Amino acid sequence: MRVPYSWIKEFVDIDISAEKIAEKLNETGIETTVEKFGRKIERITVVRILSVKKHPERDKLLVCEATDGQNKYQIITAAQNVFEGAKVILAKEGAQIGDIHIKPVKFGSLVSEGMLLSLEELGVAEKAEGVFILPKNTKEGEDPNKILGLGEDDIFEIEITPNRGDALSVRGLAREIGAIFGIKRKEKFPVVSIAQEEVPEIKFLSDKVFRYRAVVIKGVKIAPSPFEIQLKLIKSGQTPINNVVDITNYILIQEGQPLHAFDLKKIEGDIVVRNAYEGEKIVTLDGEERVLTSEDLVIADSKKAIAIAGVIGGENTKVDENTTDILLEAAVFDNISIRKTSKRLSISTESSYRFERGVDIENLPNAQDKAVELIIKTAGGEAFGEKDVYPQPYKPREIKLREKTTKRVLGFEIPKEKAKELLERLEIPTDLTEDGTISKIPAFRAFDLEREIDLVEEVGRLEGLNIVEETFPKISVQSFRKSDEFLFELRTREFLKDNGFDEVVSYTFVDEDIYNILEIPVPTIRIKNYLLKTQSIMRDNLAVSLIKTLKHNLRFQNTDLKIFEISSVFFENHEEIRAGLLATGKLIKGFSFTKGDQKYSTLEKWDFLKFKGVIESYLKSLGLFNVDLTPSNRPYLNPYESAELFIDGMNIGYIGKIHPKKADTLEIPKDVYIGELKLRYVPRELSDKAEEKEGYIFNIYKKRAVPKFKELPKFPAVKRDFAFEVDESLQVDKLLRAIRESSEYVEKVELFDIYYINENRKSIAVSVDFRAEDRSLSDEEVNKLTEDLLENLRKRFEGIKLRNQEG
Incomplete structure (x- = not known):
C-alpha cells in the first residue's frame, strides 16, 4: 500500500x-x-489548449494549438482526451521525459514543438490513458512540479x-x-443527513456475509473528481476515474473500508447476498467474463448477479456518464471465502486485498457516511435512504495480560500501569487488575489479537524490543535423528550421483501439450490460477519433466546427458515420491585409435542393457534381487526395448527407450533412455497408512529379509550348457526363472546366446551350475537333475525342446 x-x-x-x-x-x-x-522535471509548464484539429495526413493524430500565457505552441498528439480549453502539462524543447529528449519532431508535413504528458510519462503511474487534465482554475505557465508536488511529498x-x-x-x-x-490520533466525523425513503430490500442467503449497509443517493452528476482527491489517489498509486468511483477508492484508502457504487436504475428488485450458482457467469468491470462456482459469494438483484462480493463489481450495474442515482454498498464478508474466490479467479483488487486480511466491521457506517458526504459535496444529489443489516453485532473479546507472562516472554519487566498505557495508545480499551490488565479487543484488531501472547507482543514492540538484554541460548546436546524416509532418499540420490548421474530440479507443474505428444492421459489436477499455460497441470509422472529438461539442454548443444530427479508426482488422493532417470548420447567420452590393422575405441554409448544395469544395480544395492521384467506397452516407449519392473508381483516402475516416432515429434535424439521408480507413497489423509501401500520400493526395502551369511562352498559345481528351441513369443526371463526354481541344486543360471531360427522359433542358450552343499554331485545325479529340469520345462512351456532334439 x-x-x-x-x-x-x-x-x-x-x-x-x-x-x-x-x-x-x-x-x-x-x-x-x-x-x-516522482521527480522534478525541468522545462515543463501548464498550457491551455486553444484548438484541436485532426492531422491532415495522419488519421490517429491530433494537432493542438496551446499557450502558456506568453508563447504559443503547435503540439501533435495521439491522446484522444484533449479538448479546447483543457489545461494540460507540456514538455517543452530540451525537457527530458524518461528516455526521451524533447525536440521538434515532424509528423508528415507538420512539426510538433513539444509533448503533452500523461501521468505515466510524468513517472507517477505505471499506466495511464491520455494526457493528464488539470483543474480549470490552474493558471497557464504555472510550474507543474509545484502543482503535483513532484520530488517533494x-x-x-x-x-x-x-x-x-x-x-x-x-x-x-x-x-x-x-x-x-505517543501522539493521540485525530478523528474526523461525517456530517450527513439521510432521508428515510424506501431502499431495496436486502436479503442474506449465505452465512459468509456479516454486515451489509446500503445508502441510496439520487441526482448525482458524474464528472471528474476534485483535483485534491485525484492527487491523493495518484500519490497512493490509484488512477482517477470519476467523482463517484474516485470517492469509493478515496475512502477505501483513508478508512480501510471497501465500498462499491451501483447504478440504482440498473438494479432489478431486491439486493440478495448469496452463493453463486454452479457455472453462473458474470462480466466484471475489467470486461472479462467470469465463470463462478457455488463456493463464490455474489451480490445479486432479483434476476442476476451484479458483483462478485468483496472482489470486483459487475459490468451490468457499473456507474457511467449517464448515471444519476446510485446505491452505495459497504459490507463485511468472510475473509477466507474472499481469498479463495480471488485466488481461483486470479483477481486481486484493493477491496479483496483488505477483505482477505480483515475489515473493521464497527467502522463501516462511519466510513460509508464519509463517502456519502463527499459524493454529495462533489457530485451533487441527495441521500434518500439507508438500510443496515447486521445480524450479529460485534462483541469485544476480553483478554487478560499478566505481568509475569510479559516478564517471562520478553525477558524484561513492563509494569501493568505501563502496559495499560501502551495498549490504550493502540486504542485498545484496557483496565487494571490485581496481577495485570484486561483488555476489550476492538473490531479493528479482531483478526489479530486472540490470546495473551498477542498482547505481550503489542506491549513489547511498542516498548522497544531493542532493550532486551543479551543472553546465551540453551542448546540441546541430543543429536537430531534423521527419518528413515530421508535416509532412504539420500541413499538413492548418492547411488545415482556415484554412478555419474547429475541431479536436476524441475517445476512440479507442466503443460498439456507434452501429454498429448506422448499419448498418455492428461492429469485431472489442474492449477486454477496458473500464471503460464505451460505450468497449468500438476504432473503425474517424471518423464514429462525429464524430457523438457533434455530439450532445454539440447538447445545448448548438450547432447550427452545423464540426469535424475527425485521429486513428487500428484494424484487425486495421494502423492508419490519417484526417482526419474534419463540418459542419452555417450556413456564414456572416449577416443578411437587406428594404426594399420590395429583399431580400438574407448568411446561407449548408452544402450538398453547398460541403462537397465544401472537400475538393477541400484535395486541390488538395497538388497532387492528378485526383480522381474515384463514387456511394457507405454505408448511413448519402444516396445522392443522397454520393460515394466516387478518385485514379488508388484509394479515398482519401468525403463525403456523413447519410441522413434515420439523422438521425431519431440525433436530429440532417438537414443534416449528413460525410467521411473516408485520410491514412496505420500498420503493426504492421516488415516491413509503409507507403510501399508504395495508397489513402493521404500516399503519393500523396509520389509526385506535381513541378509544372512552363507558358508563358502566346499564342493565343486557341475556346469551344463543347454540350447533350448522355443516359440518366438516366450520371454527369456520366464525361462531363466523356471530353470532357477526347478531344483534346490541349481546355483546359477546365465544366458549367453539368443538367435532366431525363423520367424516363429528362436534359440536360447544358457549355462547352468549345479552344486550340493554336502557332497560332490556325480554324473548320474547331474544327468538325473538335467532330465527333471527338461521335463519340468516341457510341462511349463509348450513346444520347448533342446536343439537337435525332437520334442
Whole structure:
C-alpha cells in the first residue's frame, strides 16, 4: 500500500521526518520504505489548449494549438482526451521525459514543438490513458512540479503481514504512528443527513456475509473528481476515474473500508447476498467474463448477479456518464471465502486485498457516511435512504495480560500501569487488575489479537524490543535423528550421483501439450490460477519433466546427458515420491585409435542393457534381487526395448527407450533412455497408512529379509550348457526363472546366446551350475537333475525342446 505522508498528517499532528517514521514502523513490525513522489522535471509548464484539429495526413493524430500565457505552441498528439480549453502539462524543447529528449519532431508535413504528458510519462503511474487534465482554475505557465508536488511529498510504501489488516488505511497507519510516538490520533466525523425513503430490500442467503449497509443517493452528476482527491489517489498509486468511483477508492484508502457504487436504475428488485450458482457467469468491470462456482459469494438483484462480493463489481450495474442515482454498498464478508474466490479467479483488487486480511466491521457506517458526504459535496444529489443489516453485532473479546507472562516472554519487566498505557495508545480499551490488565479487543484488531501472547507482543514492540538484554541460548546436546524416509532418499540420490548421474530440479507443474505428444492421459489436477499455460497441470509422472529438461539442454548443444530427479508426482488422493532417470548420447567420452590393422575405441554409448544395469544395480544395492521384467506397452516407449519392473508381483516402475516416432515429434535424439521408480507413497489423509501401500520400493526395502551369511562352498559345481528351441513369443526371463526354481541344486543360471531360427522359433542358450552343499554331485545325479529340469520345462512351456532334439 502506498500512502502520502501529507495525508497521514491530516489524522495525527506530527512533525518528524518520514525516514524516522519508517525506521520506527520497521522496528515495530510493519515493513516500510519511503520515497519521494516522482521527480522534478525541468522545462515543463501548464498550457491551455486553444484548438484541436485532426492531422491532415495522419488519421490517429491530433494537432493542438496551446499557450502558456506568453508563447504559443503547435503540439501533435495521439491522446484522444484533449479538448479546447483543457489545461494540460507540456514538455517543452530540451525537457527530458524518461528516455526521451524533447525536440521538434515532424509528423508528415507538420512539426510538433513539444509533448503533452500523461501521468505515466510524468513517472507517477505505471499506466495511464491520455494526457493528464488539470483543474480549470490552474493558471497557464504555472510550474507543474509545484502543482503535483513532484520530488517533494514523501510516500510510504507499506508491506504488512496477513494479520495486520488494520494498518491498511491512512486511519490505521495514523493510529499506529500515533501509538509509537505517543501522539493521540485525530478523528474526523461525517456530517450527513439521510432521508428515510424506501431502499431495496436486502436479503442474506449465505452465512459468509456479516454486515451489509446500503445508502441510496439520487441526482448525482458524474464528472471528474476534485483535483485534491485525484492527487491523493495518484500519490497512493490509484488512477482517477470519476467523482463517484474516485470517492469509493478515496475512502477505501483513508478508512480501510471497501465500498462499491451501483447504478440504482440498473438494479432489478431486491439486493440478495448469496452463493453463486454452479457455472453462473458474470462480466466484471475489467470486461472479462467470469465463470463462478457455488463456493463464490455474489451480490445479486432479483434476476442476476451484479458483483462478485468483496472482489470486483459487475459490468451490468457499473456507474457511467449517464448515471444519476446510485446505491452505495459497504459490507463485511468472510475473509477466507474472499481469498479463495480471488485466488481461483486470479483477481486481486484493493477491496479483496483488505477483505482477505480483515475489515473493521464497527467502522463501516462511519466510513460509508464519509463517502456519502463527499459524493454529495462533489457530485451533487441527495441521500434518500439507508438500510443496515447486521445480524450479529460485534462483541469485544476480553483478554487478560499478566505481568509475569510479559516478564517471562520478553525477558524484561513492563509494569501493568505501563502496559495499560501502551495498549490504550493502540486504542485498545484496557483496565487494571490485581496481577495485570484486561483488555476489550476492538473490531479493528479482531483478526489479530486472540490470546495473551498477542498482547505481550503489542506491549513489547511498542516498548522497544531493542532493550532486551543479551543472553546465551540453551542448546540441546541430543543429536537430531534423521527419518528413515530421508535416509532412504539420500541413499538413492548418492547411488545415482556415484554412478555419474547429475541431479536436476524441475517445476512440479507442466503443460498439456507434452501429454498429448506422448499419448498418455492428461492429469485431472489442474492449477486454477496458473500464471503460464505451460505450468497449468500438476504432473503425474517424471518423464514429462525429464524430457523438457533434455530439450532445454539440447538447445545448448548438450547432447550427452545423464540426469535424475527425485521429486513428487500428484494424484487425486495421494502423492508419490519417484526417482526419474534419463540418459542419452555417450556413456564414456572416449577416443578411437587406428594404426594399420590395429583399431580400438574407448568411446561407449548408452544402450538398453547398460541403462537397465544401472537400475538393477541400484535395486541390488538395497538388497532387492528378485526383480522381474515384463514387456511394457507405454505408448511413448519402444516396445522392443522397454520393460515394466516387478518385485514379488508388484509394479515398482519401468525403463525403456523413447519410441522413434515420439523422438521425431519431440525433436530429440532417438537414443534416449528413460525410467521411473516408485520410491514412496505420500498420503493426504492421516488415516491413509503409507507403510501399508504395495508397489513402493521404500516399503519393500523396509520389509526385506535381513541378509544372512552363507558358508563358502566346499564342493565343486557341475556346469551344463543347454540350447533350448522355443516359440518366438516366450520371454527369456520366464525361462531363466523356471530353470532357477526347478531344483534346490541349481546355483546359477546365465544366458549367453539368443538367435532366431525363423520367424516363429528362436534359440536360447544358457549355462547352468549345479552344486550340493554336502557332497560332490556325480554324473548320474547331474544327468538325473538335467532330465527333471527338461521335463519340468516341457510341462511349463509348450513346444520347448533342446536343439537337435525332437520334442
